[in-house]
Amino acid sequence: MLTSRISQSCRVTSQNVFRRFQSAQARLAESSIESMREENIFTEEHIALRQSLRKIIENEINPHVEQWENEKMFPAHRVMKILGSNGFLGVNKPVEYGGLGLDFSYSIAVAEELGNIDCGGIPMAIGVQTDMATPALARFGSDELRKHFLAPTISGDYVACLGVSEPGAGSDVANITTTAVKDGDDFIINGAKMWITSGTQADWMCLLANTGGEKAFFNKSLICLPLDTKGVDRTTKIEKIGMHSSDTAQVFFEDVRIPQKYLIGDEGQGFTYQMLQFQEERLFGVASVLLGLEKCIAYTIDYCRERKIFGKPILDNQVVHFRMAELATEIELLRSVLYRTVGKFLDGQDVTKRASMAKLKGGRLCREVSDSCLQYLGGSGFTHNPVSRTFRDGRLGSIGGGADEVMLSIICKYMGTLPGRKK
Template sequence: MATRNAQRKLLSICLRSKAQTKYQYNSSRNFSVTRSSLQSYSSPLPDSYYNEEQLQMQATIAKIIENDINPFVDEWETKEEFPAHQVFKKLGNAGLLGIDKSEEYGGLGLDFKYLAAVMEELGTIRCAGVPMAILVQMAMTCQALHRFGSDELKKEFLVPSISGDFVACVGVSEAGAGSDVANTQTRAVRKGDDLIINGQKMWITNSLQADWMCLLANTSDGNPYKNKSLICVPMNSKGITKQKIHKIGNNSSDTGIIFFEDVRVPAKNIIGEEGSGFFYQMLQFQEERMAGAVGVLKGIDAALSETIDYTRQRKAFGKSILDNQYVYFRLCELASENESLRALTYKAIDMFVDGQEVTRLASMAKLKAGRLAREVGDTCLQFWGGMGYTREAAISRFFRDARLLSIGGGADEIMLEIIAKLMNISPPPPPKKK
């Protein structure tokens, strides 16, 4: 349960939101959030998994999504960018960007399950690009800074990120070091009290609008697992240039290549211990992978629900498409798979909150989420027929957006390697050359 101070903050947040989301009281659960877009199918599990406070937080974010995000998604998709500062400030004012961060720095001081409740509700946004950008801010950029950063760095970068005044991004991936994080080539060489950064980062979400980057760079030579550091880099620093990347999906999320040419930042901007960056980043990855899994659940629910609605209305050969046994059986199978994913993800979250090791379960959930999202998108689009192949159909956007989940945050193949190692069934590494 939340602390007394956090409870007061939550109550204040929920009262300020004056959410018009409908609540239905049920003796077996505290709140049931209903939405017109999920009338055909929605999961009963969230209402029994989350407590009253967490469901209230879902109602708060649901109101923001209804009023300030979903009405503009089509416009942002066309522009290939959404107003991150405007949206993040709205979320910051509602106390939603620092759910699991210390109250000392403007957060709510709650555990990861509260954050997961909000991240799952973000899946009701009518695209994947905006929730992905929010998840980067909530659960990927600031985690190491919050855990290991100095008080000075937290005040400079964490506090405005929690309030929504700063947009943040994570600089890990490179053209030759996506899933292979140890192969990072960007360097930060110490010169006096400063670091001189050279290199580039690629596929960086939020980077074109970001105020700062949590950058992974080599700060020494030697062991690739012990020579890296995480560094807070202001994105207005001299020597930084940006190039937009155009994607096949997640269009409203700005993605860029970032070039560093003799970029100078203070050495005190290193988060925690110098040389511990790889370890810090691996810790962040577990939360990122659970965020990816929990964040897609309601998107899959919506894809199934809308496909049920459409196939019920669409007629062929004298009956609705839904009346074909293959169609309704297949939708039942996919719904069952999503409930299995939800249960697995919830278990990983509970274990994480309890302080247990979750690398295997988090990797399994991430693997399953990416593959199921692809399967749902492909199957449901097929049932929509020609309409599904148009940009006007929501299922076509889900089909394009969902494909990224099997790549970003660790590709499927990396998840399988991790799982195999933890199951002790992968082959031993080749012997080192003398």
């Protein structure tokens, strides 16, 4: 009897925890919309797009997040089809392949709204579909290739993944060892890819492989690889400390034969194409964490206002409310850097340095905000709640898509401060 009452009490407490989080979420969504109105790169059309996406998130995604987190996988085809049918998987992709034909600022508006999803794994997988595996295909792929792979990815009929990292080459992209050797009209692919988001469910992979030549930056190509091809093994699912609802796999290739016409753009330009894709990936990643970090702060404020210690609310302690103000300021500054960078990107400027700065700061803020908020929740912070989930999910921000150290190296390169380089 006592055990039953305790179990019921725990379930009620858990429900209250996430109800408090959803209340904070609603307040912040409107605040985020007002921030967009203040920026000259956003219009009422951007806002309308976000509001439409929010309804889908509230009705089709968030009600199932707890189940998908527990199952360690969300149904990628089902979710992508819902988003694709409503135009959210090809916002800035060509109209002739099912996209909306809008500029990149609309993708950023969508990415920021995805922060309303109650976990990090699902926005990350959506970002792979829209801004990591498909930009090069949309920009450089042949008409035949885009009809075969891009169009069904935009519609949500295909799930896409990106194959760059390997067991022995993550941040060091130039040293990947997967090969695609010509044999008649085909490529024969051998090697392995690591940390592949949606790897167990994806229909095809945007694969970076060595296609010949001595120079590391000019011997790589991007290839569309159907994952049901003979010789592809993706049975090795990777368990992670966070991003639970997103499946991650190690994928092996043994004498995988595909047509050479599946090559994206020019042979030997894969490294360059991938570097271009990285910029969109990093900006997407920054945009997608903003609301989650703000929700962490809002949730913590509500909790610390209700929870008392030594006869007064925790929030009344200056160290607590000053810290919340400081973190909120940091997030708003990150949003400003993001919007400014997007503005320059739309003008055709090289934003590598600024995108790297934003990505660096975004990853570190994910750690800083969630760690501070978790601390102020005390023992509750070490239990299952939105803040501890953000703590687990957000830690990937300083690793995936280029580790902090890689971002610092890129920034140093542009500043001319690397050893042996002149400004």
